[in-house]
Structures are given as structure tokens and as C-alpha cells.
Amino acid sequence: MTETTEPLSQYDAETAVELLEDGRFSAHVSDRWNIGDNPNGGYLTSIALRALRHLGGHQDPVSVTTHFLRPGLGNQPGEVHASIVRSGRSVTTGRATLVQEGKARIEVIAAMGDLSGTSGHDVDLTIAPPDDMPPLDDCVARSGLEQGVTLFIAERVDLRIRPDMSIAGASKDAEMQAWIRFADQRRPDTLAAVMFSDAFAPSIFTRLGRVGWVPTIELTVHVRRRPAEGWMMGRFVTEDLHDGRLVEDGWLWDSKGTLVARSRQLAMLLPGADTSA
Amino acid sequence: MTETTEPLSQYDAETAVELLEDGRFSAHVSDRWNIGDNPNGGYLTSIALRALRHLGGHQDPVSVTTHFLRPGLGNQPGEVHASIVRSGRSVTTGRATLVQEGKARIEVIAAMGDLSGTSGHDVDLTIAPPDDMPPLDDCVARSGLEQGVTLFIAERVDLRIRPDMSIAGASKDAEMQAWIRFADQRRPDTLAAVMFSDAFAPSIFTRLGRVGWVPTIELTVHVRRRPAEGWMMGRFVTEDLHDGRLVEDGWLWDSKGTLVARSRQLAMLLPGADTSA
Numbered sequence: 410m411t412e413t414t415e416p417l418s419q420y421d422a423e424t425a426v427e428l429l430e431d432g433r434f435s436a437h438v439s440d441r442w443n444i445g446d447n448p449n450g451g452y453l454t455s456i457a458l459r460a461l462r463h464l465g466g467h468q469d470p471v472s473v474t475t476h477f478l479r480p481g482l483g484n485q486p487g488e489v490h491a492s493i494v495r496s497g498r499s500v501t502t503g504r505a506t507l508v509q510e511g512k513a514r515i516e517v518i519a520a521m522g523d524l525s526g527t528s529g530h531d532v533d534l535t536i537a538p539p540d541d542m543p544p545l546d547d548c549v550a551r552s553g554l555e556q557g558v559t560l561f562i563a564e565r566v567d568l569r570i571r572p573d574m575s576i577a578g579a580s581k582d583a584e585m586q587a588w589i590r591f592a593d594q595r596r597p598d599t600l601a602a603v604m605f606s607d608a609f610a611p612s613i614f615t616r617l618g619r620v621g622w623v624p625t626i627e628l629t630v631h632v633r634r635r636p637a638e639g640w641m642m643g644r645f646v647t648e649d650l651h652d653g654r655l656v657e658d659g660w661l662w663d664s665k666g667t668l669v670a671r672s673r674q675l676a677m678l679l680p681g682a683d684t685s686a
Numbered sequence: 687m688t689e690t691t692e693p694l695s696q697y698d699a700e701t702a703v704e705l706l707e708d709g710r711f712s713a714h715v716s717d718r719w720n721i722g723d724n725p726n727g728g729y730l731t732s733i734a735l736r737a738l739r740h741l742g743g744h745q746d747p748v749s750v751t752t753h754f755l756r757p758g759l760g761n762q763p764g765e766v767h768a769s770i771v772r773s774g775r776s777v778t779t780g781r782a783t784l785v786q787e788g789k790a791r792i793e794v795i796a797a798m799g800d801l802s803g804t805s806g807h808d809v810d811l812t813i814a815p816p817d818d819m820p821p822l823d824d825c826v827a828r829s830g831l832e833q834g835v836t837l838f839i840a841e842r843v844d845l846r847i848r849p850d851m852s853i854a855g856a857s858k859d860a861e862m863q864a865w866i867r868f869a870d871q872r873r874p875d876t877l878a879a880v881m882f883s884d885a886f887a888p889s890i891f892t893r894l895g896r897v898g899w900v901p902t903i904e905l906t907v908h909v910r911r912r913p914a915e916g917w918m919m920g921r922f923v924t925e926d927l928h929d930g931r932l933v934e935d936g937w938l939w940d941s942k943g944t945l946v947a948r949s950r951q952l953a954m955l956l957p958g959a960d961t962s963a
Contacts, residue, residue, distance in 0.1 A: 471931070472904040472952045474751040476779050476795055478772040494793050495755040499954075500903060502753050502793065516771050516779065518753055518795050520903050520952070526929045530955060532894060534860065534927040583811065617809060626777060626797050627749040629906045631933055631952055633926060649910060649945060650811040652803045654748070656908055656948060668926060671933060673950060675749045675797070675908055677776075678807060 418595035419565055420604070424455040426463065432491045434460045438509065440483025443561040448481040450515070450625050451607030452562075457505035457517040458600055460491040465501035467521035469599040474629045476516045482509045483561075499523070524599060524635050535633075536671075538642055538662040542571060545588050545640060549575045551610050557619030566608050567592045578618030583647035585612040588640045589661075597636040597663070605641060606630045606659050606672035612645040613655055613678065620678060626654070628674040639664030653678050695872035696842055697881070701732040703740065709768050711737045715786065717760025720838040725758040727792070727902050728884030729839075734782035734794040735877055737768040742778035744798035746876040751906045753793045759786045760838075776800070801876060801912050812910075813948075815919055815939040819848060822865050822917060826852045828887050834896030843885050844869045855895030860924035862889040865917045866938075874913040874940070882918060883907045883936050883949035889922040890932055890955065897955060903931070905951040916941030930955050 417425075423441065426434035436459075442452035454475045462468055481487070491505035505517045548569035551560060557577070571586040573579070589605050590597070597605070607630075611623040645659040659672035694702075700718065703711035713736075719729035731752045739745055758764070768782035782794045825846035828837060834854070848863040850856075866882050867874070874882070884907075888900040922936040936949035 472753075474795060474904070474906060476749075476771065476797060478779060494753065494790065502755060504793070513771065516781070516795060518751060518793060520753060522931075524929070530927075530930040530957075532927055532955075534925055534932075536925050627751070627906075629751060629904075629950070631950070633928055633931075633933070648811055648813050649948070650807075650809055651910055652801070653807040654799075654910075655811075656910070671926070671950075673906070673908070673948075678809075680807075 418591065419593050420591055420595055420601065424452070424459050426456060426459045426489055428463055432464065434463070434489040434491065436487045436489055438481050438483055438485055438487050441561055441565050443483050445558040445622050447622065448483045449562050449607060450475060450477055450628055451604040453481045453507055453515050454517060455600055455604045457489055457507050457515065458519060458603065460489040460505050461503040461519055461521060464491055464493050465496060465503055465521055467501040467523055469522050469524040469635070470519050470603055470630070470632055471500070471522040471524065472520040472629070472631050473603050474518050474627065476627050477625050478516060479512060479514050481507065481514045485509055524632065526634070535668045536660060538666050539586060539644060542586055542642060545569055548572060548588055557621045562608065565592050568609065570610065574615050577614055578616065580615040583613045583616040585609050585615060585645045586643065588642050590640045596638050597641055599632045599635055602632050602636060602661055602670040603630045605643065605661055606670055609643055609645050612657055613647045613650065623676045623678065626675045626677060628672065630670055630672040632670045634667055634669050636663035636669045637665045637667065641669065650678065695868065696870050697868055697872055697878065701729070701736050703733060703736045703766055705740060709741065711740070711766040711768065713764045713766055715758050715760055715762055715764050718838055718842055720760050722835040722899050724899065725760045726839050726884060727752060727754055727905055728881040730758045730784055730792050731794060732877055732881045734766055734784050734792065735796060735880065737766040737782050738780040738796055738798060741768055741770050742773060742780055742798055744778040744800055746799050746801040746912070747796050747880055747907070747909055748777070748799040748801065749797040749906070749908050750880050751795050751904065753904050754902050755793060756789055756791050758784065758791045762786055801909065803911070812945045813937060815943050816863060816921055819863055819919060822846055825849060825865055834898045839885065842869050845886065847887065851892050854891055855893065857892040860890045860893040862886050862892060862922045863920065865919050867917045873915050874918055876909045876912055879909050879913060879938055879947040880907045882920065882938055883947055886920055886922050889924045889934055890927065900953045900955065903952045903954060905949065907947055907949040909947045911944055911946050913940035913946045914942045914944065918946065927955065
């Protein structure tokens with residue numbers, strides 16, 4: 410009998426890391442997840458999380474914080490320097506730095522856990538998805554033209570935006586809702602939920618217009634449950650923008666309408682952003 | 687002329703650090719900020735932030751994430767090991783570890799900035815405080831008895847809870863609103879906003895009853911503006927509890943009703959918690 414191996418998904422292949430020694434891993438940062446010139450932050454974070462999965466016993470990222478120090482370099486090699494901060498029964502805490510051309514690009518700290526759901530607690534609270542989200546076929550693909558930036562990531566991530574939120578500057582609210590899945594239909598998991606939490610068009614764009622790249626200073630994702638197979642749905646809102654810095658909140662639900670992840674990021678509105686709309 | 691020096695506030699005195707060498711600082715962890723046996727997490731984070739303020743040029747914590755590895759030790763010395771990850775024009779990113787008895791207690795990563803508010807951006811969004819918060823005199827002091835734990839921190843932080851949210855297990859919502867200030871009336875600043883974001887009674891207590899200590903796995907605070915003098919007001923909500931892990935969201939406003947900070951924490955409901963209410 411010959412063993413057959415499933416071909417790796419794009420996400421798995423392009424976030425792969427290989428252990429070198431002493432917590433150092435080699436990686437290749439793809440340019441297929443770029444927003445304009447810069448690799449997407451959720452994509453870069455995924456590479457770092459792969460290293461932490463290697464080192465620790467827990468596989469689900471339950472709390473992940475990434476500080477974006479410098480833009481990553483697409484289509485360039487990189488190294489992840491990772492270490493375990495503390496191993497516990499229910500949580501492994503680790504940190505990881507993605508380095509390219511000798512400079513730290515992102516700094517990650519993560520609590521990894523087990524989200525298979527086995528505790529004895531019988532109290533459960535959760536947040537329901539919006540009840541007026543249109544079906545997939547009524548939504549529209551994310552447009553680089555509308556956002557004012559080239560979206561190489563659209564080859565990797567299929568994003569279908571709620572039509573009334575798809576036009577730059579057309580809304581008084583800074584809110585974005587869309588369906589999301591991998592373009593090659595890879596099944597979502599908890600690592601993908603972190604990546605998806607940073608893969609939507611910035612919600613400020615619906616209010617302010619073609620804002621271009623909105624660089625993130627810091628992103629924290631809390632993953633709450635393992636997602637079911639199929640399209641996921643996300644909602645992202647900016648309720649606070651002051652002195653050029655905004656806080657964007659996100660929610661991701663799976664195809665069964667179960668809350669999978671919540672995210673928050675602190676990002677910058679660049680001075681050149683076209684906010685005349 | 688003799689110089690006169692203002693006596694240090696309790697908060698300033700009990701979070702002070704002294705530079706030793708190579709990014710190491712000595713500290714003394716007080717037990718006057720304890721929740722039961724354990725120093726409050728926002729208090730411990732403040733000590734780490736003092737070290738980062740020493741090392742970097744930026745003084746306002748704009749994004750602070752703390753991972754709680756082990757309980758701190760009240761009335762014991764400690765060391766903070768801090769380093770700058772990247773210095774930039776608008777943001778300094780640093781990390782800090784609080785060590786006691788040779789073991790890392792908390793791990794902090796923070797982006798420090800300048801919240802004096804000088805950018806040319808003219809778009810401003812913000813979140814208003816609840817419009818039905820009762821005045822201070824109608825609110826009630828936080829009760830250790832109600833929470834099921836001894837609150838040494840009540841000597842340091844004056845918390846006045848909205849009466850309908852002050853009774854364990856009396857509400858179907860997990861929500862907490864209260865006024866807060868330092869007991870010695872020290873003026874609030876951005877560092878204090880981080881501390882206050884972790885100083886309220888857990889919001890899950892209003893729904894589940896005497897839950898005791900709710901240990902935090904990870905806390906992230908985004909500070910948005912510098913607070914005005916006077917009492918601050920906070921709102922904390924738990925909308926997601928699953929498999930014994932809960933996410934609590936927080937908002938802090940200053941005495942003028944301006945949003946100062948938003949926080950989120952991932953915390954654990956201990957198996958022994960009395961949720962029979």
C-alpha cells in the first residue's frame with residue numbers, strides 16, 4: 410500500500426515553519442497575503458503561532474496579542490524566535506518574534522489552550538450573529554479599488570461583503586459585515602480564526618472612504634470555540650477614533666451561528682488617507 | 687529657600703521601581719492592593735509600566751497586554767526585567783516581566799505613546815457613558831462579603847457601585863457600573879486608567895453570585911485619552927462565558943464623561959465558585 414498525502418492548503422503551506430534549534434524556526438513569508446506592499450498582520454501572526462504550537466502542548470490560541478513593529482517582507486525568508494513563558498495544565502503561554510533581514514517585524518504573546526470544551530461549568534453565555542445579514546449570494550467581493558489599495562490577499566481569502574457596507578464612505582457608521590472563507594476552501598480552525606480576525610476591510614472605510622492601508626499597532630484575538638466547517642461570518646466596528654488612532658472591535662461566527670472569536674485592534678489612520686467622502 | 691516635596695500618593699509609592707542595571711528594576715509588591723491572598727492584576731501591571739516609562743521616551747500606555755502567569759506575592763520584594771522592543775516616533779513598544787522568588791509572575795507587552803492629542807485628524811468618534819448612572823451618593827461601596835473574598839484593595843481604591851448591580855446574583859445580566867477613584871484622592875492619569883480597568887468587582891458576580899476570585903489569564907487595556915481630574919466611571923460586561931472561561935469588556939470615562947480607556951480580559955470561573963444564586 411502506498412501512503413497518499415493530502416496536498417497542503419495554501420494557508421498551511423504558506424505559514425509553515427521548520428524547527429532549527431533553540432526555539433528558532435525558519436519560515437518563508439509569502440507575498441500572496443499582501444495588502445498593498447505589506448503582508449497581512451493576521452497572516453504574519455499565523456506563522457508565529459505555528460512555532461508556538463510546535464513548542465507547547467496546547468494547540469488552540471485562546472488569547473493572542475501581536476504588536477506590529479515594522480511591516481513584514483513578502484516573498485522573503487524569515488525566522489521565528491519563540492519561547493514558552495509558562496506551561497500550565499490548562500494554558501501554555503508563549504512568545505514569538507518574527508524576524509526578517511535581522512529586524513523584528515512582529516512580537517506575539519499568546520495563551521494557548523484546549524477549546525474542545527470539557528469543563529463541568531453549566532453556565533454558558535454567548536453573542537448571537539446579526540439577524541439581518543444577507544445570504545452569501547447577495548454579498549459582493551471585497552474590492553481593492555473601493556479600499557484604495559491592491560488586495561493580493563483576495564487570491565487567498567474569499568470575502569463577501571454585505572452590499573450596503575461595500576461602498577467607500579457611503580455609511581455614517583464605521584461598520585463592516587461579511588462572509589469569509591479560504592479561497593481553496595480549507596476548513597476553518599482556531600488558527601484560521603485569528604487570521605480571519607484581521608482579514609476584513611477596515612470598518613472605518615465605510616464611513617471615511619478610501620483610507621488605503623490602516624496599519625495596526627496591536628491586535629488581540631480571543632478564540633472562544635472551535636469553528637464548524639463552512640463559511641464564517643464577521644462583524645467589525647470602529648466606535649472610537651481619536652487623534653489618528655482607532656480601536657476596531659470584531660466578532661466572528663461559524664456557519665452554525667456560534668461565536669468563535671472576538672478581536673480588538675488599535676490602528677492608525679494615516680495622514681494621507683482620503684477622508685473627503 | 688528649601689525645596690518642599692509633595693508626599694507621594696499611595697499608588698505612586700507602592701508601584702515605585704528603582705533601576706538596578708541592564709533593564710532590571712527593584713520593586714516592593716504591597717499587600718494593600720490584594721483581592722483575598724493575591725495582589726490585584728492592574729496593580730502588578732502598574733509596577734511593570736513604571737519600568738517601561740523609565741526605559742522609553744513615551745509615557746502614556748496606549749495598548750497594554752498582561753499575561754498572568756502566577757499570582758503575585760503581596761508584601762514581598764520583586765524585580766522587573768524590562769526591555770524596549772522598538773522605539774518609534776509615535777510609539778515605543780516594550781516588554782516587562784515581574785519576577786518574585788525567582789519566578790515570573792506577570793508578562794507585559796505595551797505600546798507607549800503620547801496622548802496629549804496633537805494630530806491633524808479632524809474626525810473623532812467616541813463612546814458616551816451610560817446616561818442612567820446614579821450620582822455618587824446613591825451608590826454603595828464594594829463589599830467583600832457580597833463578592834465572597836476579602837478586599838484589602840478597598841483601602842486603596844474607593845469603588846461606589848450602582849445599587850441595582852451591588853447584590854450578588856441579583857441580576858440576569860452580568861454587568862457592573864461604578865464610580866472609582868484612589869482612596870487618597872490622587873488625581874487619575876493614564877497609568878491609573880490601566881489599574882482601574884482591573885479594579886472593579888467582576889461583572890459575572892451580578893449574575894452568578896459569590897464567585898470569589900476570578901483569576902485573569904490575560905488583560906488588554908487601550909487608553910484613549912488623558913483623564914480629567916475627579917471620579918471616573920466604569921462599565922464592565924460579560925457577554926461570553928464558555929467552558930469556564932469568560933471574556934469581560936470594560937469602559938472607563940472621566941469626570942467630564944469622556945471615554946478614557948477600554949479593556950478586555952480573559953478570565954476563569956473557578957470550579958468552586960458558588961453559582962447557585
